Amino acid sequence: MEYVRDGAEIYRRSFATIRAEADLSGLPEDVSRVVVRMIHACGMVDLVDDVRFSAGVVTAARKALLDGAAVLCDAEMVASGVTRTRLPAANEVICTLRDPAVPRLAAEIGNTRSAAALDLWGDRLGGAVVAIGNAPTALFRLLEMVAAGAPRPAAVVGIPVGFIGAAESKEALAESGLEYLIVRGRRGGSAMTAAAVNALASEAE
Numbered sequence: 001m002e003y004v005r006d007g008a009e010i011y012r013r014s015f016a017t018i019r020a021e022a023d024l025s026g027l028p029e030d031v032s033r034v035v036v037r038m039i040h041a042c043g044m045v046d047l048v049d050d051v052r053f054s055a056g057v058v059t060a061a062r063k064a065l066l067d068g069a070a071v072l073c074d075a076e077m078v079a080s081g082v083t084r085t086r087l088p089a090a091n092e093v094i095c096t097l098r099d100p101a102v103p104r105l106a107a108e109i110g111n112t113r114s115a116a117a118l119d120l121w122g123d124r125l126g127g128a129v130v131a132i133g134n135a136p137t138a139l140f141r142l143l144e145m146v147a148a149g150a151p152r153p154a155a156v157v158g159i160p161v162g163f164i165g166a167a168e169s170k171e172a173l174a175e176s177g178l179e180y181l182i183v184r185g186r187r188g189g190s191a192m193t194a195a196a197v198n199a200l201a202s203e204a205e
């Protein structure tokens with residue numbers, strides 16, 4: 001069968017197609033590189049219309065990663081999607097969702113396991129890069145924790161997907177004063193979020 005078999009060539013053509021079809025003209029170059037990779041992960045060139053970000057998010061996330069910050073993820077799917085070789089300082093990639101304490105914590109706080117898992121991030125939250133790609137309740141919980149005085153992360157890639165709470169949690173992040181990158185509305189997901197972290201982690205495409 002006739003198809004492209006060279007991985008590097010597939011990536012090159014994909015990124016060229018995205019840059020030809022997506023209107024990236026309203027984005028600063030550093031954000032545009034991240035959005036290209038997010039589009040690459042989901043195949044939707046109109047995603048760019050819904051991307052919102054704070055002015056310093058790419059600089060803040062990149063500096064944090066260069067300084068060795070951890071990447072804190074809401075779901076194993078996000079953590080699995082982060083390409084370790086792209087991380088500049090052998091950064092830890094952490095997801096606490098499967099910790100045996102999480103179901104009990106969730107019952108105690110009356111929230112989902114995804115939200116309760118954040119309570120195990122502890123001191124690692126200060127200066128970290130947070131990547132939330134699945135659970136709106138995890139993003140809400142992060143904002144509650146920061147509002148209650150928890151250490152502030154360096155940047156938040158907040159792209160949970162879905163119908164219940166996804167849009168609202170992302171709007172709340174944009175209003176929080178944290179450095180943020182979101183996709184407004186229902187769209188999001190673990191693959192797109194991991195792709196954003198991978199773009200933030202490395203200058204190279």
Ligand SMILES: C/C1=C2N=C(/C=C3N=C(/C(C)=C4\N[C@@](C)([C@@H]5N=C1[C@](C)(CCC(=O)O)[C@H]5CC(=O)O)[C@@](C)(CC(=O)O)[C@@H]4CCC(=O)O)[C@@](C)(CC(=O)O)[C@@H]\3CCC(=O)O)C(C)(C)[C@@H]/2CCC(=O)O
Nearest residue numbers: 075076077112113114134135136137161162163164189190
């Ligand atoms: C309500 C939940 C939603 N899940 C979505 C989409 C996907 N979730 C997958 C998987 C495998 C997981 N989802 C959990 C996080 C699970 N999902 C929920 C919760 C019930 C509540 C989260 C919330 O509303 O904020 C949540 C369980 C919890 O108590 O926190 C997961 C932990 C469930 C489990 O396996 O135990 C698990 C995460 C596994 C991991 O660590 O990676 C899907 C693959 C669905 C599937 O299995 O078919 C899919 C992945 C989407 C993605 O790109 O990440 C929604 C749509 C996000 C939804 C929340 C919003 C809504 O409108 O319903």
